[in-house]
Amino acid sequence: MADFEIFDTLSSTQDLGLARVKAGRSGSGWILAKEQTKGIGRHGKSWVGTKGNFMASRWEIMEVDIRQVPQLSFVVALAIYEMLRPLIPDTDQAMRIKWPNDVLHRGRKLCGIIVQTEAVDKPGHLGVVIGIGINMRAAPILEGYLTVALKEISPEAKNLDAVALLHKLNGHLDGVLDLWRNKDFSDIAKAWLKRAYGRDRLVTVTQEDMSVSGRITGLDEFGGLQIESDDRVHTVTGGDISYGDLI
Template structure:
């Protein structure tokens, strides 16, 4: 079991982990906060972190090239679904939405933020994970869900993080040993939106198409209405019901 440092409150577990790496702490270790006051999400968004939900960051040094860091969002997403799926009364609606959301029936159950830091002795990695365990936050822009509302027996945060630690440790080891191809295929098996058209908003441009899977670095492969295939490395993906 990886060591866990627990705080009553932090501005952000992600920021704390990055600061530790910069100060010479190489982990691996988890930082968990009962409450976050300035939690970080993708593209600078704030992650709403009420007490009772999992807010944690794993940090350590991994022997990988910087260009492979983007793959870690998908490695981590699989670890999150490995953790949550056995807890659910009806697991089929659990899906992964590109690039870093875990959804249940289209409602956000969890999110992932991966950051890296170039260090003198390797590449520092911080993997931030938020999972709605006790409470589905009230968010105006999208629907949310919580694990304990979807299971026959509520779980504690300690139980969920212990299972997540084991799942992430295994997924990281498999990725480092086998590369990204297997991870990408397993992500596709759980991909949200593969059965409907999507709208991708990227800067001032919009693209409508269907998703085909991931490229070698985790960009989303999309076939547009003319049959042309695009690799989307960043942007917002929406679906008709979203």
């Protein structure tokens, strides 16, 4: 059973989650802030912590190989997708998961995910902190991104607060984590591909001086994006991704 810590205001749920695993706390836990002043996004970017939105981090000292940690972004995204299914009437038509870590509704960012690790003394284990931000009440203005709030697309969400959503997400995430621990990652990868943003489009990934264009065919065992181009499958682990015409 996960611990739940709820704060009215916090600088960063990620920072506190990392402090929990550094301290060697056993079990797992959630830290939720109703308002966040110094949230952390990917690549060191700030996360806008608007009051009324969902800002939480799940921490655990986890038995995991460091190479498998990127898989957790897809595990969490699938749990969020399924948690939102009863709330969003057009989930299958409109909801997509963008590689590697965003959940979109009709191409607009609804949710972001960050996974961070911390070395611990226990052999074969890592401290893992998963940060999740969901635009519940307000969609922030982000350069280069269209955004949307849950209340705009879900009549039921108007009656939910972040704490209620946390309890829903906790159950879904526990279930998908159990699948991840007990089954091959290829099963998770197949489930992700069915919901992947851009799988019906030509995509281009640019990394430094290299560029690959083609169609998304899946994920490798470490969460790298597989793109088929000129009868070859390329695996990319990072870079800027853009989406072109329908295939």
